Amino acid sequence: MSDQVELLVGTGKGLFVLRGERGGAMAIAARHFPGVTVEYATRDPRTGVYYASVTDAHFGPRVWMTKDVEGEWEQTAGPAFPEDAGEAVERIWVIVPGEGEGVVWAGVAPAALFRSDDGGRTWELNRALWDHPSRKDWQPGAGGMCLHSICPWPGEPDKLALGISAAGVWLTEDGGGSWRRGVKGIVARYLPEDAQGDAPDLCVHNMYRAPVKPERLWMQFHGGVYRSDDAGETWNDVGSAGGLPSDFGFPMVIDPKDPSKAWVIPLTADIDRVTPDGKLRVFETADEGDTWTARSKGLPQNDTYVTILRQAFCNDGRDPLGLYFGDKSGTVYGSADAGATWTAVAERLPTIVSVRAS
Amino acid sequence: MAVVVLRAPLKDLADGNGSVRVNGSTVLESLRDLEATYPRMAGWVLDETGTVRRHVNVFIDANRVEGDATVETDTEITVIHAISGGNS
Numbered sequence: 409m410s411d412q413v414e415l416l417v418g419t420g421k422g423l424f425v426l427r428g429e430r431g432g433a434m435a436i437a438a439r440h441f442p443g444v445t446v447e448y449a450t451r452d453p454r455t456g457v458y459y460a461s462v463t464d465a466h467f468g469p470r471v472w473m474t475k476d477v478e479g480e481w482e483q484t485a486g487p488a489f490p491e492d493a494g495e496a497v498e499r500i501w502v503i504v505p506g507e508g509e510g511v512v513w514a515g516v517a518p519a520a521l522f523r524s525d526d527g528g529r530t531w532e533l534n535r536a537l538w539d540h541p542s543r544k545d546w547q548p549g550a551g552g553m554c555l556h557s558i559c560p561w562p563g564e565p566d567k568l569a570l571g572i573s574a575a576g577v578w579l580t581e582d583g584g585g586s587w588r589r590g591v592k593g594i595v596a597r598y599l600p601e602d603a604q605g606d607a608p609d610l611c612v613h614n615m616y617r618a619p620v621k622p623e624r625l626w627m628q629f630h631g632g633v634y635r636s637d638d639a640g641e642t643w644n645d646v647g648s649a650g651g652l653p654s655d656f657g658f659p660m661v662i663d664p665k666d667p668s669k670a671w672v673i674p675l676t677a678d679i680d681r682v683t684p685d686g687k688l689r690v691f692e693t694a695d696e697g698d699t700w701t702a703r704s705k706g707l708p709q710n711d712t713y714v715t716i717l718r719q720a721f722c723n724d725g726r727d728p729l730g731l732y733f734g735d736k737s738g739t740v741y742g743s744a745d746a747g748a749t750w751t752a753v754a755e756r757l758p759t760i761v762s763v764r765a766s
Numbered sequence: 767m768a769v770v771v772l773r774a775p776l777k778d779l780a781d782g783n784g785s786v787r788v789n790g791s792t793v794l795e796s797l798r799d800l801e802a803t804y805p806r807m808a809g810w811v812l813d814e815t816g817t818v819r820r821h822v823n824v825f826i827d828a829n830r831v832e833g834d835a836t837v838e839t840d841t842e843i844t845v846i847h848a849i850s851g852g853n854s
Contacts, residue, residue, distance in 0.1 A: 466821045466847035467775070467810040483806055488814040496813035 413724050414477075414766045415732055416458070417740060418446035421758035423460055425477050430730050431744025434753040438478040448719055451477075451766035452505040452512065452527075458766065459512070459528055461500035469500050471514060473528050477766070487514050487522035487531035493538065495520075501556040502719065503528075507565035515555035519546065519572045521584065534584045537570075542589075547609035549573035549630070550678075556718060557615035561622045561639075569617065569625060569640045576610035577627070577640050590640035597631045598678070614660045614718055618667035626670050626697075628660045633672060635697050646697025647672075653684040653691075659721030659733060663746075668696045671703070671747060673716045673733060682713040690731070690747050706750035707741060714739075719762035734760030768796050768837040771844040779807040788843075793824055794833035796843055811845055821848045 415426040415434065423446040428434030440446075441462050447469075449460040458477050463469040472481040489495045495518055502515045512524040514531060521534040546553060557571030566583040569590070577590040596607045611630035618624040627634040632655045633647030647655050654674040663669035671692050676684045683689070688707040691700040714735040724730035731747050734740040738760060742753040767787045777784050786803065790796035797818070801808045813819055817833065824831055825844040837843060 464775075464810075466819065468813060468819055470809060485808075488809055491814065491816065494815060496815050 413726075413730060413732075413742075415722075415740065415742075415753075416449035416451070416460075416477075416762075416764045416766050417734055417754070417757065417760060418449050418460070418719070418762035419738075419758040419760050420445050422446055423449050423462075424754075424757060426740065426754055428753060430724070430726070431742055431749070431751055432753065433751070434740070434742070436754070440481060441472075445761065447499055448502055448762045448764075450503055450505075450764045454505060455527060457527060459503045461503055461514070463499055469497050469516075471500060471503060471528060471531070484524075484528050485530045487516060487533070489520070489533060493533065498552060499554065501554050502558055504558040504560065507560050507563065511565065513558045513560070513568075515558050515570070517552040517554035519553045519555040519575060521555055521558070521570060523584065536580075536585055537578065537587050540587060542575075542608060545608040546572070546575040549611050551718075557612065559615060559617040559625060561617065562619055564622070567622075567639075569615065571612035571615035571627065573613065574609040574611035574630070576608070577612060577615065577625075577643075579640050590636070591643070592641060593636075593643035593645070594629060594634060595632070595645070613658045616660060616662040618662050619664050621667035624667045626660060626662050628657050628672055629655075630678065631655045633660075633697060644697075646693070647700075650693075650697070650699035651691065651702075652700045653689070656681075657716075658718040659716045661721055661723050661731060663729060664723060664725050665727070665729075666694075669694050670697070671721070671731060672700075673721060675715065681715050683715075686711050686713055688712045688714060688735075688741075690733070690750075692747055703743075703747035704750070705748065706743075717761055719764075720760050722764045724765035730765065732763050732765060734763045736760060767839060768841040768843055770796060770800050771842055773846055776807060776810060776845060779810060780804045791836060792833065793826070793831055793835045793837060793843060794818075796837055797824075797833070797845070821850050822846070823848045 417424040422442045423440045425438040426434040427437045445463045447461040471484045474481040499517045514522040522531040559569040561567035570578040579590045614628040623639045625636040634643040657674040661671045689702040689704040721733040729746040731743045738757040740754040788796040788799040
């Protein structure tokens with residue numbers, strides 16, 4: 409396999425396509441959507457189609473797609489709410505290839521799930537989640553009321569887990585025909601103790617499924633890192649005991665081949681969203697969250713107060729695993745050895761919103 | 767028929783036409799007709815609730831107008847992005 413890697417870097421000023429040797433300096437191969445925010449970009453490995461969620465500050469959000477990442481992009485029809493919903497899409501947070509042929513999912517703000525059955529050209533609102541009677545009790549997080557995490561189940565197209573800020577985890581086994589909350593064990597420490605039991609406003613920050621052990625989900629919560637071993641029904645706090653400098657953060661990566669391994673990049677606190685102690689550190693667990701170890705070789709360890717956003721941390725699926733993240737200050741860091749060593753692979757980009765290896 | 771005057775990027779979505787004749791007795795009807803003529807523009811000026819986006823301004827002559835403003839034959843409707851809402 410080639411030792412080249414391609415990154416899709418969504419920024420406040422367009423999409424940057426970076427290419428280079430894994431773990432080395434990367435060059436800008438293309439820039440698209442200049443001047444507007446690209447919230448998220450990804451490539452569907454099944455079809456080779458690239459998708460970008462683009463929010464024009466004046467003219468609204470929409471998904472674009474292409475097969476040629478250096479060429480022209482095609483505007484898709486949505487996602488957009490039907491007229492009777494009485495809402496307009498504000499941001500499209502995430503685009504995830506589904507399990508069925510042609511199925512692509514999109515999570516948006518205000519919190520809603522859209523499904524495409526034609527590879528992203530048209531989109532349909534999931535009405536069961538939109539019309540859920542508990543919606544009136546949902547609360548927006550600092551980033552708005554957003555559906556940012558979509559976790560398909562490999563080989564099981566009807567099973568899906570969603571993360572919503574701040575409405576917790578939602579599970580379906582019938583392809584989105586019905587939904588139930590999966591939040592047992594999550595403690596909202598940001599609420600008064602008396603209000604923590606059965607709180608509806610659970611601020612999930614990020615959530616991923618372990619592909620080789622699909623019943624395992626990992627979550628970065630507003631306060632805490634959690635792991636579920638029963639497909640999201642119950643959650644175990646795995647962030648408090650062993651070595652993280654903070655329980656607050658957004659970015660998270662799960663090892664695609666080893667379900668016991670995960671990486672997070674904590675921020676100091678919800679009221680101080682920068683790297684703790686002026687040090688940029690990625691933390692790894694290799695024992696299912698029992699302990700966490702800093703992986704910071706090559707990352708700046710002095711006077712570094714940067715912010716890494718929710719979608720700005722990814723892996724490349726290779727062996728050894730490549731890890732990449734970008735900060736709001738415009739630097740992309742990469743590691744070709746699963747986080748053991750890091751290099752600044754691109755610098756002086758606009759505010760980085762998302763990073764995905766394609 | 768009124769005339770809608772467009773600048774980039776809307777002009778690009780209207781196949782490069784900076785001036786488009788539309789049917790309608792109000793600004794909103796005229797903009798809906800514009801979208802019907804150029805489907806790629808759907809959602810750019812009017813959101814899915816059918817209202818003009820918050821950071822888009824519509825003018826008739828020198829006056830900023832709302833969707834219910836009436837238009838007549840040869841009324842010139844200018845659609846521009848507002849100085850608010852930019853991507854800083």
